[in-house]
Every structure is written in structure tokens, then in C-alpha cells.
Amino acid sequence: MRTVGTVALVGGVALASSACGGNPSASHKNHPSKSHRTTTTVPASTSSTTSTTSSSGGGLGRCTFSDLTISAGQSEAGLGHEGGTILFKNTGTSECTLYGYPGVAALNAIGQQVTQAQRTPSGYLGGMQTGSTTPRVVDLQPGAIASSLVEGTDVPSGNATSCATYPALLVTPPTSRQSKRLTMSLPGCSRLEVHPVVSGTTGSAEPG
Numbered sequence: 001m002r003t004v005g006t007v008a009l010v011g012g013v014a015l016a017s018s019a020c021g022g023n024p025s026a027s028h029k030n031h032p033s034k035s036h037r038t039t040t041t042v043p044a045s046t047s048s049t050t051s052t053t054s055s056s057g058g059g060l061g062r063c064t065f066s067d068l069t070i071s072a073g074q075s076e077a078g079l080g081h082e083g084g085t086i087l088f089k090n091t092g093t094s095e096c097t098l099y100g101y102p103g104v105a106a107l108n109a110i111g112q113q114v115t116q117a118q119r120t121p122s123g124y125l126g127g128m129q130t131g132s133t134t135p136r137v138v139d140l141q142p143g144a145i146a147s148s149l150v151e152g153t154d155v156p157s158g159n160a161t162s163c164a165t166y167p168a169l170l171v172t173p174p175t176s177r178q179s180k181r182l183t184m185s186l187p188g189c190s191r192l193e194v195h196p197v198v199s200g201t202t203g204s205a206e207p208g
Contacts, residue, residue: 060097062175063140067092070171070180073147073201076125083125083151084184085203086171090140098138102148103172103179104194106186113170117150117194125151126204127195135196136205149203150194154187164188 073085088098104117121128121135126149128135138146156163166186172179174197186192198205 060095060139063088063090063092063096063098063173065173065176065178067096068173068176070173070182072182072184073203075184076149076151076203078125080153080155081124081151082154082187083123083149083203084169084186085126085201086148086150086169086182087145087201088140088147088173088197089145090142093142095139095141098140098146098174098197100135100174101194101196102174103170104150104192105170106166106188106192107168107170107181108164109167111168111181114164114166115188115192117192120193120195122195122204123149123151123193125149126202126206128198129205132205136198138197138199145201146197146199147201147203148195148197150184150186150192152187152192153190155189157189160189166192 076083
């Protein structure tokens with residue numbers, strides 16, 4: 001079963017190193033279904049204004065770093081997977097767009113970057129709809145929120161009995177080079193994955 005907690009995510013400087021194992025993408029595909037996954041949403045500052053997705057930005061400008069408030073949404077857990085949702089809220093005065101993958105680097109206890117999250121369309125806990133591989137443009141009206149999910153695994157591999165834990169993330173919005181540190185605990189038994197920005201607050205484009 002999956003539990004939920006508050007997480008904070010931060011946008012990323014690219015790093016080459018990885019932690020405690022390989023890419024969890026293959027293990028995602030071995031799960032017969034996501035029916036054992038549960039979600040609890042952490043109260044957040046949301047708005048009745050909703051974001052929408054489109055194949056192109058329609059001439060709208062990209063959301064700048066100063067347009068966005070970056071914060072933690074809900075945490076995710078299920079069948080050895082743990083994740084956290086990064087929220088991007090348009091606090092500017094004009095509609096703008098987000099597209100693609102945020103940069104996410106995991107930090108250790110003293111604030112050093114130790115690994116970069118691998119970009120994958122989806123994983124066990126969320127991301128794009130099944131079968132989709134091309135991110136969609138998210139149009140954000142003022143007050144609207146888009147989100148991206150970061151996930152890893154907490155099951156040691158081989159002869160290992162424990163794994164690293166990352167207490168914080170450095171998050172860079174897809175349309176910016178500036179980053180924000182978010183306090184969030186994620187496991188490092190496998191390399192972290194980050195999925196594209198999608199409309200809404202769940203980090204998942206799957207219905208329901």
C-alpha cells in the first residue's frame with residue numbers, strides 16, 4: 001500500500017553519478033497493475049483555476065522562475081516504490097507555459113549533490129499516460145498548478161541490507177536555469193526517476 005506525506009522537491013543541476021542500484025524503469029513494467037497504490041494529498045495552497053495541456057504553447061510565453069512558486073505536493077508509496085510530487089504554481093499575472101522535464105538533483109545530508117534523477121516518461125507511481133512518450137505543453141493560467149513526480153525504490157538489491165536516503169532535492173523548472181532546494185526524503189536503492197510536468201497536482205496524467 002502507498003502512504004502519503006509532505007515532500008519538498010528542488011530542481012536540478014545535471015549530475016552523472018547514481019545511487020545504490022540501477023534504473024527502476026524495468027521493475028515498473030513487471031508490476032501487473034497499480035491497483036495497490038494509494039494516495040493521500042497534503043493540504044496545499046491551490047486555486048480553482050486549472051491548468052490545461054496542449055500540443056503547442058499557442059504563442060504563450062514560457063513561465064519564468066519569477067512566475068513560479070515551487071513547493072512539495074503529496075508523497076507516494078507502493079510495492080517498494082516511494083516518490084514525491086513537485087508543484088509549480090503560476091503566481092504571475094499572465095498565462096504562461098511549462099513543457100518537459102524539470103531538473104532534479106538529490107542532495108545528501110550536508111547539501112552536496114550526489115545524483116541526478118533520470119528522465120523517464122512514466123514510472124510505477126505516476127508520470128505521463130501509459131504509452132505516451134512525448135511531453136505535452138501545460139498552459140498555466142495565473143493561480144494554476146502543474147506538477148512533476150520523482151520516484152525511487154526502497155528495496156535493497158543483491159547482498160545490500162540498506163540504501164542511501166536523500167533528505168533534499170534541488171529542483172530546476174523546465175523553462176528556467178534557476179533552482180530551488182526542497183526538503184524531501186527519498187530512498188536511493190535505485191536511481192531516482194523524474195517524469196514530465198503534467199497538469200494538476202498529482203504528478204500523473206493517468207485518469208483517476
